[in-house]
Amino acid sequence: MTIRTGRRCLGLLTIVGILLQFSCGVLSTSYEVTKKTVKTSYKVTKGLVKGTLATGKLVYNLGEFTFQVIMAPLSWPLTHEEIESVDGLPPKEAIRKGRVKRSPYVVNGKRYVPMSTKEARNYREKGTASWYGYETYRKKGGRMTANGEAFNPEGLSAAHKLLPLPAHVRVTNLENRRSIVVRVNDRGPFVEGRIIDLSAGAAKRLGFYKKGTARVLVEAFEVSG
Numbered sequence: 001m002t003i004r005t006g007r008r009c010l011g012l013l014t015i016v017g018i019l020l021q022f023s024c025g026v027l028s029t030s031y032e033v034t035k036k037t038v039k040t041s042y043k044v045t046k047g048l049v050k051g052t053l054a055t056g057k058l059v060y061n062l063g064e065f066t067f068q069v070i071m072a073p074l075s076w077p078l079t080h081e082e083i084e085s086v087d088g089l090p091p092k093e094a095i096r097k098g099r100v101k102r103s104p105y106v107v108n109g110k111r112y113v114p115m116s117t118k119e120a121r122n123y124r125e126k127g128t129a130s131w132y133g134y135e136t137y138r139k140k141g142g143r144m145t146a147n148g149e150a151f152n153p154e155g156l157s158a159a160h161k162l163l164p165l166p167a168h169v170r171v172t173n174l175e176n177r178r179s180i181v182v183r184v185n186d187r188g189p190f191v192e193g194r195i196i197d198l199s200a201g202a203a204k205r206l207g208f209y210k211k212g213t214a215r216v217l218v219e220a221f222e223v224s225g
Helices: 007-021 091-095 118-120 135-136 200-206
Strands: 057-062 067-068 081-085 105-107 110-112 124-132 157-159 167-173 178-185 192-199 212-222
Touching: 007 067, 067 178, 105 124, 118 212, 124 200, 157 200, 167 192, 178 192, 178 200, 192 212, 200 212
Parallel strands: 124 192, 157 178
Antiparallel strands: 057 067, 081 105, 105 110, 124 212, 157 192, 167 178, 167 212
């Protein structure tokens, strides 16, 4: 991997660190940083990132879409408590050890094996999307996603059974052609016939919050050099 930058590009270096540590799941193995542009699908400018992982909070943009990443306390319950194990470990132990990204996991006795990075890079699927998180509005405290992030029902996030965590995908509502980019940071939906679960905020942006489900196209969102 080649990174070229100077002191004035600290913001750019930080965003690269984010994208590497919290990989899109479809990152190429090499890209370059210059003073004005990261060679990706979008231009990245100084001041893009607020905070660092050391503070437990990150805010970054991909084009018009803003993402906030907050690591949840391990005491918080998972959004999907039916996850029995990850990589042979209790889910929170796997999160603590950083063994979540592409690790096999078990839900209700069924073993799921996530895609490789190469497979994720070419991912494209049409199917039914739903949204989740309503239950979090009624509970005190917060919920943790399958990779240890704080679940924000109003954010732009999603759950997917097989994509590496985290990842970014573009979701297009085929019924009204609205399209957004979301951060995949959770597992699910574990309901027959659904390919992705979106946060309430994402469902609102796509125009199917009240309806509950929609026919969508989900495509890998590649950050490459």
